[in-house]
Amino acid sequence: MYTYEYPRPALSVDCVIFGLNDDELKVLLIERAHDPYAGYWAFPGGFVDMDETTEEAAKRELQEETGIQNMYMEQLYTFSDVNRDPRGRVVSVAYYALVKLSDFTNQVHASSDAKRAEWFQVNHLPPLAFDHAKIFEVAFNRLKGKVRYQPIGFELLPEKFTLSQLQKLYELILDKELDKRNFRKKILSMGLLVELPERQKGVSHRAAKLYKFDKIKYKELEAKGFSFEL
Amino acid sequence: MYTYEYPRPALSVDCVIFGLNDDELKVLLIERAHDPYAGYWAFPGGFVDMDETTEEAAKRELQEETGIQNMYMEQLYTFSDVNRDPRGRVVSVAYYALVKLSDFTNQVHASSDAKRAEWFQVNHLPPLAFDHAKIFEVAFNRLKGKVRYQPIGFELLPEKFTLSQLQKLYELILDKELDKRNFRKKILSMGLLVELPERQKGVSHRAAKLYKFDKIKYKELEAKGFSFEL
DNA sequence: ATTTTTAGTGTTATTTTTACACTAAGCTAT
DNA sequence: ATAGCTTAGTGTAAAAATAACACTAAAAAT
Numbered sequence: 387m388y389t390y391e392y393p394r395p396a397l398s399v400d401c402v403i404f405g406l407n408d409d410e411l412k413v414l415l416i417e418r419a420h421d422p423y424a425g426y427w428a429f430p431g432g433f434v435d436m437d438e439t440t441e442e443a444a445k446r447e448l449q450e451e452t453g454i455q456n457m458y459m460e461q462l463y464t465f466s467d468v469n470r471d472p473r474g475r476v477v478s479v480a481y482y483a484l485v486k487l488s489d490f491t492n493q494v495h496a497s498s499d500a501k502r503a504e505w506f507q508v509n510h511l512p513p514l515a516f517d518h519a520k521i522f523e524v525a526f527n528r529l530k531g532k533v534r535y536q537p538i539g540f541e542l543l544p545e546k547f548t549l550s551q552l553q554k555l556y557e558l559i560l561d562k563e564l565d566k567r568n569f570r571k572k573i574l575s576m577g578l579l580v581e582l583p584e585r586q587k588g589v590s591h592r593a594a595k596l597y598k599f600d601k602i603k604y605k606e607l608e609a610k611g612f613s614f615e616l
Numbered sequence: 617m618y619t620y621e622y623p624r625p626a627l628s629v630d631c632v633i634f635g636l637n638d639d640e641l642k643v644l645l646i647e648r649a650h651d652p653y654a655g656y657w658a659f660p661g662g663f664v665d666m667d668e669t670t671e672e673a674a675k676r677e678l679q680e681e682t683g684i685q686n687m688y689m690e691q692l693y694t695f696s697d698v699n700r701d702p703r704g705r706v707v708s709v710a711y712y713a714l715v716k717l718s719d720f721t722n723q724v725h726a727s728s729d730a731k732r733a734e735w736f737q738v739n740h741l742p743p744l745a746f747d748h749a750k751i752f753e754v755a756f757n758r759l760k761g762k763v764r765y766q767p768i769g770f771e772l773l774p775e776k777f778t779l780s781q782l783q784k785l786y787e788l789i790l791d792k793e794l795d796k797r798n799f800r801k802k803i804l805s806m807g808l809l810v811e812l813p814e815r816q817k818g819v820s821h822r823a824a825k826l827y828k829f830d831k832i833k834y835k836e837l838e839a840k841g842f843s844f845e846l
Numbered sequence: 847a848t849t850t851t852t853a854g855t856g857t858t859a860t861t862t863t864t865a866c867a868c869t870a871a872g873c874t875a876t
Numbered sequence: 877a878t879a880g881c882t883t884a885g886t887g888t889a890a891a892a893a894t895a896a897c898a899c900t901a902a903a904a905a906t
Contacts, residue, residue, distance in 0.1 A: 389617045393666045394624040397707060436623045436705055440696040464694045464709050466670040475666055477627060479694050479707075550884075567886070568864065591882040592871035780853075797855070798895065821851040822902040 395466075395475040399444040400431035400518070402462065402480065402525035403454065405487035405505060406542040411558045412487070412505040413522065415512070416451060419501050422472045423515035429522075430503070431478065440479040448483070452503050454490070458541040459483040463524050470517045482525040484541035533559050537578065537614045540599040548586055548594035549573070556616065576614065578604050625696075625705040629674040630661035630748070632692065632710065632755035633684065635717035635735060636772040641788045642717070642735040643752065645742070646681060649731050652702045653745035659752075660733070661708065670709040678713070682733050684720070688771040689713040693754050700747045712755040714771035763789050767808065767844045770829040778816055778824035779803070786846065806844065808834050 403414040415427040430451040434443040441461065448454050462480040470476065487505075506512065508526060511519075533539050539555050540547075553569050573579065580600050585593040604614070633644040645657040660681040664673040671691065678684050692710040700706065717735075736742065738756060741749075763769050769785050770777075783799050803809065810830050815823040834844070 387619050387621060388623040389619040390624070390626075391617060392663065393618040394620070395627055395664065395666065396620075397625055397627065433622065434625065434696070434707075436625065437698060439698060440694060440707065461693060463691060464670060466664070466709070468667060468669060477664075477670065477709075479696070548884085565865075566884090567866085570885080571887095572863090586884095589883080590873045592873085592884050594884055778853085795895070795897085796853090797897085800854080801856095802894090816853095819852080820904045822853050822904085824853055 393475075395477045397434045397440075398431055398476055398478045399434060399440050399447060400429045400465075400478050400480045400521060401444050401448050401459075402429050402482040402522060403448070403452075403457070403485055404482065404508075404525075404529060404542065405485050406555060406558075407487050407505065409554055409558065411508045411542075413508055413511070414452060414454075415504055415506055415514070417502040417504070418515055426515040427504075427506075427512045428515040428518050429480075434479075441481065444479075444481040444483075451501070454483075454485055457483045457485040458538065462521070462528060465517055465521060467517060478521075480521050480525070482528060484529075484538060486542065486544055488544040530559055530561075534616050535614060537599065537604060540601075546582060546584065546596040546598055548596060550594060552597075572616065578607075578614075623705075625707045627664045627670075628661055628706055628708045629664060629670050629677060630659045630695075630708050630710045630751060631674050631678050631689075632659055632712040632752060633678070633682075633687070633715055634712065634738075634755075634759060634772065635715050636785060636788075637717050637735065639784055639788065641738045641772075643738055643741070644682060644684075645734055645736055645744075647732040647734070648745055656745040657734075657736075657742045658745040658748050659710075664709075671711065674709075674711040674713075681731070684713075684715055687713045687715040688768060692751070692758060695747055695751060697747060708751075710751050710755070712758060714759075714768060716772065716774055718774040760789055760791075764846050765844060767829065767834060770831075776812060776814065776826040776828055778826060780824060782827075802846070808837075808844075 405412045405414065414430065416430050418424055418426050418428050430448055432443070432447040432450075434440055435446075438446065441459065444459065445455075448457075459481050460483075462482045464477065464479045466477040468475065470478070511522065513519075514522065529538075533556065539552070539559065542555060543551060549570055550566075552573065553564055553566065556569070557564055578600050579597040582596045582598060584596045586596060587593065608614075635642045635644065644660065646660050648654055648656050648658055660678055662673070662677040662680075664670055665676075668676065671689065674689065675685075678687075689711050690713075692712045694707065694709045696707040698705065700708070741752065743749075744752065759768075763786070769782070769789065772785060773781060779800055780796075782803065783794055783796065786799070787794055808830050809827040812826045812828060814826045816826060817823065838844075
């Protein structure tokens with residue numbers, strides 16, 4: 387037992403993990419096994435330990451509950467409504483993360499404590515526990531905003547991708563169609579994509595060239611004041 | 617005394633308050649009266665009560681320590697380094713706020729507990745307590761980024777302002793010179809400024825027209841997908 | 847009345863953005 | 877082998893946005 391002179395809220399973290407599955411943008415949810423909100427879906431998360439930052443806690447919980455590691459992650463927002471958790475006062479620092487779904491054998495391992503983990507399409511989410519619907523809204527808006535002026539979209543694609551895949555990704559996130567020629571002109575003119583001596587395989591039509599994102603070059607340009615903008 | 621089954625970090629808030637003084641961008645600091653960091657300057661802040669959100673806590677602390685009320689405020693980031701406070705584990709949710717310095721008789725009232733409050737120019741800050749230098753860095757960068765795609769600059773100006781004041785403000789925040797004619801063309805073309813039937817007073821040169829920002833119109837346009845961009 | 851200081855105003859060249867349609871390549875089915 | 881399907885890949889012209897640039901107007905101070 388731990389005692390303090392003044393009462394303290396509990397501190398938790400929650401993670402909104404985005405993944406791309408061909409032409410669907412998805413988020414990972416966990417089915418709650420226990421009350422409150424037993425049977426509801428929620429973002430993976432948990433309480434912060436005393437010897438870890440909130441970001442470390444988010445990564446640890448993610449690893450524990452889903453096995454996912456080494457993803458791009460960023461702090462989203464801290465939710466502190468007094469009644470957001472019926473068990474008592476819990477303040478939660480939310481993170482959002484982007485993962486290359488291709489990295490996982492499409493099967494996120496069921497967590498140790500028998501909760502189911504599943505990817506849901508972003509515009510077909512089931513009812514969510516706590517204030518997680520609100521958290522999702524903030525996360526999705528952040529993603530939409532950020533993708534336009536930082537090259538984070540690449541975190542959702544495999545290492546090697548085609549320009550059509552990249553375009554489709556942006557169309558999904560921004561929720562509007564883009565002109566193929568203009569898109570290619572723009573993205574190639576930034577000089578951040580490396581054309582690989584390879585083409586797409588296993589498609590039943592003309593195979594597209596593969597590209598990769600030159601992160602090193604981006605970091606250099608960024609330091610010189612270049613700013614990515616789509 | 618309050619007892620919990622697991623240890624909990626303490627939860628605090630800190631506020632970075634920006635104000636504009638003619639041609640200087642300033643932030644408000646409080647001189648710490650007690651250890652740790654007695655004599656150092658720090659951002660106003662304090663611990664979160666059990667019946668208030670972090671934003672409410674930030675506003676309450678600000679009111680208590682400086683008398684400032686009704687400012688534009690937004691959550692900045694949550695700082696959770698394990699050793700950021702020598703007294704023990706303290707996680708702090710930082711906010712930043714913009715105030716019309718003209719609203720205060722240029723004298724922020726000394727707080728109840730005899731700490732001094734003072735406005736410092738953003739590029740001449742004294743050594744700061746805790747990780748507040750880091751907090752400031754994040755806040756200033758956020759301000760620089762946000763000012764370009766949201767009309768928050770107006771929160772720093774008096775209700776009625778001249779185009780030159782507005783331009784100077786942007787030059788200060790973005791740290792670069794802007795072309796007078798292009799700036800005016802652009803900002804007026806948005807149709808968000810209302811020309812008042814008044815001019816500047818008490819200046820020893822040609823008096824400039826006064827304008828005000830049409831917040832209502834902005835909200836309307838924003839809802840229709842318009843996006844402010846400078 | 848002269849000087850000083852800031853307000854206020856348009857045009858042109860350059861760059862960026864948008865709109866738009868056909869051929870190329872590879873696979874599939876016959 | 878050929879016809880058909882599907883996606884890859886490519887350029888140009890019009891429109892819009894941005895950038896560069898210098899003088900006159902007004903008010904107060906001398």
